[in-house]
Amino acid sequence: MAAGKTKVGKRVARALGVPFTDTDKRVVADHGPIADIFAEHGAGHFRRLERQAVIDALADARDPGGVVSLGGGAVLDAATRADLSRCSVVYLTVAASAVATRIGGTKRPLLAGGIEDWQRIFDERRPLYEQLASIRFDTSTRPLDAIAADIATWVRGTS
Ligand SMILES: Nc1ncnc2c1ncn2[C@@H]1O[C@H](COP(=O)(O)OP(=O)(O)O)[C@@H](O)[C@H]1O
Numbered sequence: 538m539a540a541g542k543t544k545v546g547k548r549v550a551r552a553l554g555v556p557f558t559d560t561d562k563r564v565v566a567d568h569g570p571i572a573d574i575f576a577e578h579g580a581g582h583f584r585r586l587e588r589q590a591v592i593d594a595l596a597d598a599r600d601p602g603g604v605v606s607l608g609g610g611a612v613l614d615a616a617t618r619a620d621l622s623r624c625s626v627v628y629l630t631v632a633a634s635a636v637a638t639r640i641g642g643t644k645r646p647l648l649a650g651g652i653e654d655w656q657r658i659f660d661e662r663r664p665l666y667e668q669l670a671s672i673r674f675d676t677s678t679r680p681l682d683a684i685a686a687d688i689a690t691w692v693r694g695t696s
């Protein structure tokens with residue numbers, strides 16, 4: 538959460554001239570605000586909706602190619618991890634010191650406790666992120682456009 542997946546992903550897609558999908562935005566478009574889904578139906582229900590959004594987004598992006606930004610917890614789903622093992626996965630990292638300003642006023646239901654929640658959740662998931670990453674870029678200090686340009690250069694080099 539707050540690593541820049543949504544913002545950077547959109548810019549990478551623009552740089553590459555390919556479609557962009559954010560799985561959270563798909564869930565919201567179909568089912569309403571994420572905070573409401575968590576509050577009314579629970580985390581498990583959100584994860585099921587998120588899984589379907591991932592399936593749809595990856596199918597759309599398969600041919601002729603596209604950029605998909607996932608929610609930070611999408612990797613908790615084993616089937617999603619299996620899907621991602623067949624994709625080019627860019628892992629965006631961010632230092633805790635940079636996160637604090639990014640999550641002020643956040644609507645993310647899992648960050649109600651602020652940076653301490655962020656750190657705990659990141660520590661729990663970190664092995665999954667590292668296992669799935671094809672490459673990693675840090676977003677802590679550089680502008681969004683510069684990070685996106687570096688990722689687009691990497692993508693071009695892989696195809
Ligand atoms: N490299 C960056 N520099 C400054 N602010 C950033 C950077 N990357 C992300 N942000 C800010 O952090 C917040 C979270 O970004 P977002 O793309 O929603 O992250 P994610 O999708 O990983 O949760 C946004 O307000 C965004 O503008």
Ligand SMILES: O=C(O)C1=C[C@@H](OP(=O)(O)O)[C@@H](O)[C@H](O)C1
Binds near residue numbers: 539608610611
């Ligand atoms: O890490 C998580 O469990 C979540 C991350 C959020 O997406 P971002 O990582 O894009 O903030 C969003 O899917 C939801 O609030 C849950």
Ligand SMILES: [Mg+2]
Binds near residue numbers: 559
């Ligand atoms: Mg996002």
